[in-house]
Amino acid sequence: MIVGEQKSIAEIREMIAPYKKLLILGCGTCVKTCFAGGEDEVATLASALRLSLKKDGKEIAVEEFTVERQCEDAFIQEAAPHISPNSAVLSLACGAGVQAIARRFVKVPVLPGVNTTFIGVLEKQGLFTEECSGCGDCKLAPFGGICPVTRCSKKLLNGPCGGSRNGKCEVSPDIDCAWQLIIERLKILGQLDHLRDYMPPKNWKTSHAGGPRKLVREDHII
Amino acid sequence: MADQFKPEIAVFHCINTFADSAVLPIAENEHFSVKSYKLPCSSMVKDVYLLRAFEAGADAVLVFVCPEGQCRYVEGNIRAAKRVQFVKRLLDEIGIDARRLALFNIAAGDAAAVVEIIHQNLPELVKLGPNPAA
Amino acid sequence: MNTETPSHLQKVLEAGYFAVTAECGPPRGGDPDAIRKKAALLKGSVDAVNVTDNQTAIVRMSSIAACHHLMQLGLEPVMQMVTRDRNRIALQSDILGAYSLGIKTILCLSGDHQHFGSQPDAMNVFDIDSINLVRTVWNMRETGQDMSGFNLKTPPRMFIGAAANPFADPFEYRVIRLAKKIDAGADFIQTQCVYNLDRFAQWMAGARNEGLTDKVHILAGITPLKSEGMAKYMAERVAGMDIPDSVIKRMAGVPKKNAAREGIAICLETIAALREITGVRGIHIMAIEWEETVAEIVAAAGLLPRPAADQAEGVL
Numbered sequence: 001m002i003v004g005e006q007k008s009i010a011e012i013r014e015m016i017a018p019y020k021k022l023l024i025l026g027c028g029t030c031v032k033t034c035f036a037g038g039e040d041e042v043a044t045l046a047s048a049l050r051l052s053l054k055k056d057g058k059e060i061a062v063e064e065f066t067v068e069r070q071c072e073d074a075f076i077q078e079a080a081p082h083i084s085p086n087s088a089v090l091s092l093a094c095g096a097g098v099q100a101i102a103r104r105f106v107k108v109p110v111l112p113g114v115n116t117t118f119i120g121v122l123e124k125q126g127l128f129t130e131e132c133s134g135c136g137d138c139k140l141a142p143f144g145g146i147c148p149v150t151r152c153s154k155k156l157l158n159g160p161c162g163g164s165r166n167g168k169c170e171v172s173p174d175i176d177c178a179w180q181l182i183i184e185r186l187k188i189l190g191q192l193d194h195l196r197d198y199m200p201p202k203n204w205k206t207s208h209a210g211g212p213r214k215l216v217r218e219d220h221i222i
Numbered sequence: 223m224a225d226q227f228k229p230e231i232a233v234f235h236c237i238n239t240f241a242d243s244a245v246l247p248i249a250e251n252e253h254f255s256v257k258s259y260k261l262p263c264s265s266m267v268k269d270v271y272l273l274r275a276f277e278a279g280a281d282a283v284l285v286f287v288c289p290e291g292q293c294r295y296v297e298g299n300i301r302a303a304k305r306v307q308f309v310k311r312l313l314d315e316i317g318i319d320a321r322r323l324a325l326f327n328i329a330a331g332d333a334a335a336v337v338e339i340i341h342q343n344l345p346e347l348v349k350l351g352p353n354p355a356a
Numbered sequence: 357m358n359t360e361t362p363s364h365l366q367k368v369l370e371a372g373y374f375a376v377t378a379e380c381g382p383p384r385g386g387d388p389d390a391i392r393k394k395a396a397l398l399k400g401s402v403d404a405v406n407v408t409d410n411q412t413a414i415v416r417m418s419s420i421a422a423c424h425h426l427m428q429l430g431l432e433p434v435m436q437m438v439t440r441d442r443n444r445i446a447l448q449s450d451i452l453g454a455y456s457l458g459i460k461t462i463l464c465l466s467g468d469h470q471h472f473g474s475q476p477d478a479m480n481v482f483d484i485d486s487i488n489l490v491r492t493v494w495n496m497r498e499t500g501q502d503m504s505g506f507n508l509k510t511p512p513r514m515f516i517g518a519a520a521n522p523f524a525d526p527f528e529y530r531v532i533r534l535a536k537k538i539d540a541g542a543d544f545i546q547t548q549c550v551y552n553l554d555r556f557a558q559w560m561a562g563a564r565n566e567g568l569t570d571k572v573h574i575l576a577g578i579t580p581l582k583s584e585g586m587a588k589y590m591a592e593r594v595a596g597m598d599i600p601d602s603v604i605k606r607m608a609g610v611p612k613k614n615a616a617r618e619g620i621a622i623c624l625e626t627i628a629a630l631r632e633i634t635g636v637r638g639i640h641i642m643a644i645e646w647e648e649t650v651a652e653i654v655a656a657a658g659l660l661p662r663p664a665a666d667q668a669e670g671v672l
Contacts, residue, residue: 008315009312009315009316010315040268040269040270043270044268044269044270044273044312047270047273047274047276047277048273048312048315048316050277050355051273051276051277051316051318051355052315052316052317052355054355054356055316055317055318055354055355056317153469154440154466154467154469154480154482154485155482155485156466156482156485156486157485157488158485158486158487158488158536158540159485160524160525160529160533161466161486162519162520162521162524162548162595162596163468163469163524163595163596164524164525164595164596165525165595165596166525167525167526170468170469170472170595171469171471172471177525180525180526183526183529184526192529192532195529195532195536196532196535196536196539198487198491198536198539198540199487199488200488200491201444201483201484201488201492201503202483202484204483
């Protein structure tokens with residue numbers, strides 16, 4: 001799923017300062033599962049903001065609403081009656097959702113309440129890890145199913161570098177050295193000799209480096 | 223003592239710590255008032271309930287759970303503790319003193335302990351003063 | 357063995373001399389005088405000098421410019437190039453520019469992550485990795501083509517180096533990795549500095565077993581220790597560094613004012629031991645901000661005089 005983290009109260013306060021009537025709009029999919037912007041988080045944030053503003057002697061009317069997904073028009077439409085009476089929308093969706101709301105409701109300022117970070121998995125309860133950078137040209141097979149583009153801090157295809165320490169990346173001891181993981185996995189698979197194969201430079205055209213991407217499925221367009 | 227500030231305390235508890243506020247030995251002339259909220263499991267102290275208690279005017283919010291290792295639902299009291307920690311950080315961010323929110327472990331059914339703990343913490347709560355966002 | 361290039365370091369190695377290289381970090385400013393000062397300390401004691409490329413991701417004068425200044429002083433540079441900061445377009449462009457300035461030896465590296473440096477907010481590049489870079493320079497030399505397949509007018513013919521760390525994790529993979537760098541086109545290897553001779557000897561034995569020491573010139577890294585503090589810092593904080601307790605104890609066991617002497621003594625013992633290991637073709641002395649010791653170490657190790665340009669010439 002897409003993972004993100006709610007912004008700090010301070011940063012949100014700064015963004016919403018000009019507005020007296022605010023709608024906090026949550027999303028029931030990715031950001032709900034990483035506890036950044038689902039219905040519960042909308043409620044908590046609304047309460048926190050009311051307390052925060054009241055404490056400073058300021059008034060704000062905060063409405064709360066959550067849609068299933070903010071990345072699909074059919075669901076976004078349901079928010080319309082909640083958006084129109086308010087002067088701004090604080091969307092707790094991922095960056096894509098925030099933009100979808102802004103695209104559909106052009107006359108109202110749409111503010112991001114979440115910092116969208118990565119595509120990842122739930123490794124265990126409460127722990128989300130980045131796994132995919134959306135390079136558009138998936139080559140997981142020779143690496144035992146571990147992505148060196150995403151999980152190696154240097155995107156090395158012919159790794160490892162000389163900086164790992166006790167199986168952890170030089171950037172942080174919280175980061176596993178992806179190449180250590182790849183080597184161990186290939187050992188289990190009996191494919192360690194594959195690592196002697198030269199991996200040519202990656203074609204980044206399919207990644208974001210080639211420009212923002214689009215997918216058109218004609219077979220679904222009537 | 224008449225004009226001393228009388229803190230309004232919101233008490234969250236699961237029904238295994240004590241049944242409900244009726245059993246709390248709170249005297250007539252106490253220097254605090256209690257509004258209690260009972261839950262089927264202490265892990266049900268959702269972040270938003272704790273915050274809404276402050277929105278509703280509580281000067282302090284106290285959460286009572288069973289001792290560690292004795293939760294009827296095994297992890298309820300641990301989850302409650304984690305939520306209280308999370309909301310304390312949020313209170314700091316908001317600028318409301320996080321000491322207004324606290325969690326206490328009491329033996330199951332020990333309603334007297336609740337009042338004792340309130341008495342013990344009362345001087346500090348009085349010092350903290352009324353809820354700045356009330 | 358390897359294709360002939362105009363590199364002096366290649367000539368020295370292939371003439372059979374035990375090579376000596378050292379390192380020079382460019383200044384954090386625009387004045388070439390700092391390089392001149394370091395060059396003066398190293399001249400005559402080394403066959404070539406590595407010039408680092410924004411090492412530890414700290415912004416310094418570019419390697420290519422610093423190499424150029426070194427050459428004006430009569431020293432042969434080894435231009436270090438990392439893939440952290442430049443994409444394949446810029447890297448190839450700089451290789452052409454370097455060659456046009458007379459730079460003939462290159463060391464290809466990935467580079468320390470920018471998180472360590474003076475600009476941790478920067479975007480990194482890592483468009484290609486160090487092994488891709490080795491292959492790229494090799495292709496330019498052997499086929500005359502750049503990465504797009506374009507036939508370069510006057511393709512650069514450089515002597516190609518890569519780094520190796522016999523002490524990094526995972527140990528059993530380190531010889532495979534060496535083989536990979538050689539397959540990609542590396543002519544010479546400079547290793548991380550050696551303190552743990554047993555482990556280094558093990559790695560060299562592995563390299564010999566795979567026939568790798570016949571295919572590549574290995575120069576062992578050497579860094580003289582200045583103090584017990586330095587030894588401990590490197591052991592604990594620098595990734596891929598292996599400093600045995602016995603070495604730290606030696607540094608701790610002498611009064612502070614004698615620590616540097618002890619460090620140099622350990623250094624000389626290490627060099628003597630390295631010369632006995634088959635397949636070690638030279639040393640690479642990294643005496644960062646202590647360049648004045650290089651001349652002393654090289655002299656005391658009996659490695660003077662260094663072969664002059666014409667002495668190594670014509671042997672290929």
